[in-house]
Amino acid sequence: QVQLVESGGGSVQAGGSLRLSCAASGYPSSTVYLAWFRQAPGKAREGVAAIYTGTRVTYYSDSVKGRFTISRDGTKNTLYLQMNSLKPEDTATYYCAAKSVDGRAWYVAAAYRSWGQGTQVTVSS
Numbered sequence: 001q002v003q004l005v006e007s008g009g010g011s012v013q014a015g016g017s018l019r020l021s022c023a024a025s026g027y028p029s030s031t032v033y034l035a036w037f038r039q040a041p042g043k044a045r046e047g048v049a050a051i052y053t054g055t056r057v058t059y060y061s062d063s064v065k066g067r068f069t070i071s072r073d074g075t076k077n078t079l080y081l082q083m084n085s086l087k088p089e090d091t092a093t094y095y096c097a098a099k100s101v102d103g104r105a106w107y108v109a110a111a112y113r114s115w116g117q118g119t120q121v122t123v124s125s
Contacts, residue, residue: 036079053072090121
């Protein structure tokens, strides 16, 4: 059973940085996508970034490309999201998620069966 536990959210002023962590366990590490999604009130869940553990190829949404970096420490089974140059529109609950390879794009939330509980990120102007 896959278990995901996020941490590291908080409040920050625009232009600031935060690093989210997601402790992951229970998956075959060579064959999954690990991703960060976010959801703001009244909006759909949005794919932010993902990493394919087999090749360590990374993916980003256009809205965060160049500002956010996804990484994974395989020895600690921990996924990270380094968020720099934060903007008020980055305010949301951030979730980590895991899925097997299934042919669907990394940003399709419905493809992910395992989710963390979420961590709140608030960026003030």
